[in-house]
Amino acid sequence: MPKVSHQISIPGLELNRASKIPAYKQVYGLLRTAILDHRLQPGQRLPSSRLLAESMGVSRNIILLAYEQLSLEGFIAGATGNGSFVSGTLPDTKPKLPKDTVSPEEKNIASNVTFQYPVSDSLMQRESEAATIKPFQNPEPAMDHFPYRTWAKCAYRIFRNLEFESLNYHDAKGYLPLRTVIADYLRVNRAIRCGPEQIVITTGTQQALNLAAAMLLKNNDRFWIEDPGYINARAVFEHAGGKTCPIPVHADGMDVDHAMQKHPNATLCYITPSHQFPAGGTLSITKRLKLLEWAAKKKMWIIEDDYDSEFQYGSNPVPALQGLDPHKRVIYMGTFSKVLFPGLRIGYIILPDKEMADAFGYAKAFADRQNGITDQLILHEFIHGDHLTIHIRRMRQLYKKRQEILLELIQRLGEELLQADKQSGGMHVLAWLPKGMNDQEVTDMLRLGGVYVAPLSRYTLKYKQPPALILGYTAFNEKLLAQGVRTMVRMISEQASLLS
Ligand SMILES: Cc1ncc(COP(=O)(O)O)c(C=O)c1O
Incomplete structure (x- = not known):
């Protein structure tokens, strides 16, 4: 039988009312510390949420939220609120290192890393979340509808026929037959003008953005970015020394007039014209033409992130901006993260011509030589067999x-x-x-x-x-x-x- 505490006799359960930390987080933190300090013993019953709420002068809801979090993390067990008690086995909160084997310098090893990457939660927090995708996590494909068997058949065919050449180093720009089927697909489905020689295969848009920043941005160069907009793109350009010019967004996309008036010297524009991220909306044709003309006149690069436009539900899908550009100013980025699965880590950049694509190929080789060849072979097999469409x-x-x-x-x-x-x-x-x-x-x-x-x-x-x-x-x-x-x-x- 768990020990019952009718009284609230947990010392130190005081809220800091001046703090900006939400009350439920404070209650959670106080209880967690009390459990770790053994002021609350394993097996000890916690006060009911009503009693604790009264004694702390907060709403019961706040206590329930704190209990819920403690229960999720395994500190307490039992039904939330009434009947919760401290777990018999506590979660491992600290790795157990033998005493005195770690020198002070080793303890503080991270302080030797002088640069902090501006990486957002959406890039980093995935490992623990990948196993259980929760509503309304975005943007996750419907993995319960992924054609696993077809993918497995393609993979089997590839691995059964692997030859020495397949296992060697490959073209840094990517497997040529894969680039060819991607170019064919994009010409038909996104009205993009390109051949395989203009394509560089990347490990997704994130790498494509990094390559573009390394190739196109110099320190203190200004860049336009939609506001609201994709934080992971902004982080990459800022990290490369770019200066952010936030541009407001309306129902018909980025306010191009505003951008031209307020930030005429920008050298790069990052945009999601087919489906503005995250506000929705499509860049109107008037704005498209204005943007392309401006880019040609000012020698500005346009980075078109076409991240999810395969999924357009109306009768007239919006074609890509790239297909409208006669001036070779658009750098188009696509990804298989949404249409197939994000863990595949395959995306692509389409450069205005072969020379630029070759230059990006060098940057790709410099970063990580090439994408893994077997995944490229499997993806090629999949697209070639019409399974992607x-x-x-x-x-x-x-x-x-x-x-x-x-x-x-x-x-x-x-x-x-x-x-x-x-x-x-x-x-x-x-x-x-x-x-x-x-x-x-x-x-x-x-x-x-x-x-x-x-x-x-x-x-x-x-x-x-x-x-x-x-x-x-x-x-x-x-x-x-x-x-x-x-x-x-x-x-x-x-x-x-x-x-x-
Ligand atoms: C605006 C935008 N672009 C691109 C991507 C895809 O990135 P990646 O290809 O690196 O998975 C995402 C993914 O969330 C996104 O939201």
């Missing part, structure tokens, strides 16, 4: 349906708390919160309930937006979407009633 066509129908389901759920269950609009494409929607709510705080709170969203504010710089959540929907079936929406609405409504 079939898979994309299926996923387009599935994702369209999943978006409709999500929007219907939000409309039916969202009360006055959430409002989301239809998107003509892509893998996420924006759900607007009531005015005055803090979308970062809501995001943190929802995470404790197992709902993973991203706050729009994280992607804004200068041009603040009303509070909103970015909801990925493509990886989740109807049941998971409904569970996610219910939990989200319940938690937001509790938060809203605390605020009122």
Whole structure:
């Protein structure tokens, strides 16, 4: 039988009301420390959430959230709130090193690394999350619909026929037959003008951005970037010494006039013209032509990130900007992270001509020689056998349906708390919160309930937006979407009633 503590006799459970740390995080931290310090013993029953809330002068909700997090991390067990007790076996919080075997310098080894990379959570936090993708993690493909058998057959064919040449070093620009099928695919599906000689295969858009920054940006060069926009692109350009020029975004995409007037000397523009990330919307044809003309006149590079435009749900898919450019100023980036799976780590850059592609090929060789050859061979087999087109066509129908389901759920269950609009494409929607709510705080709170969203504010710089959540929907079936929406609405409504 667990020992019962009727009284709240846990010393040191004092909230710091002046602190900016949310109350539930403080309660969580205080209890965690009490458990690790053995002020709370293994097996000891915790006070009920009601009692503890009263004694600390906070709402019961705050205690419940703290208990939920402690339970997720294995510090406490039992039903949340009433009946929770300290776990018998505590999670390993510190690696056990033999005493005195680590010198002070070794202890502080990270201090020898002088540079910190500006890497966002969305790039780094994946390992622990990959095993369980939670609604509304974005942007995750529907892995339950991935054609595993077909992929395995392609892989089998490749490995059965491997020859010495396949195992050697290869062209840094990528396996030529793969570049050829990609060029064929893009010409038909994205109206892109290119041949295989213009393509460099990369380990995804992230590497493509790094190569572009290394090749095209000099210290203090200015670059236009959408605001709100893709933080991982901005981080790369800033890391290369670029100076950020945030450009506001409207329903018809980046405000090109504003950019030309306010930042006429920029040498590079990063843009998501087919489906603005994260606000949605498509760059209008007038703006496209204006941007291309400006780039030609000012010798500015345009980086077109076409990250999810295979998934357009209307009858007239928007073609890529690259296909409209007679002046050779557009550098196009595509990825298989969305259409196949992100762990594949294959993407590509299309350069304006062969000479530039060769130069980028050198940069790629300098970075990591080449992409792994067997994955390139398998992907080639997959595309060549027409499986990519079939898979994309299926996923387009599935994702369209999943978006409709999500929007219907939000409309039916969202009360006055959430409002989301239809998107003509892509893998996420924006759900607007009531005015005055803090979308970062809501995001943190929802995470404790197992709902993973991203706050729009994280992607804004200068041009603040009303509070909103970015909801990925493509990886989740109807049941998971409904569970996610219910939990989200319940938690937001509790938060809203605390605020009122
Ligand atoms: C705007 C944008 N571009 C590109 C990517 C894909 O990056 P990668 O190809 O490195 O997986 C993402 C992924 O989340 C994205 O949001």
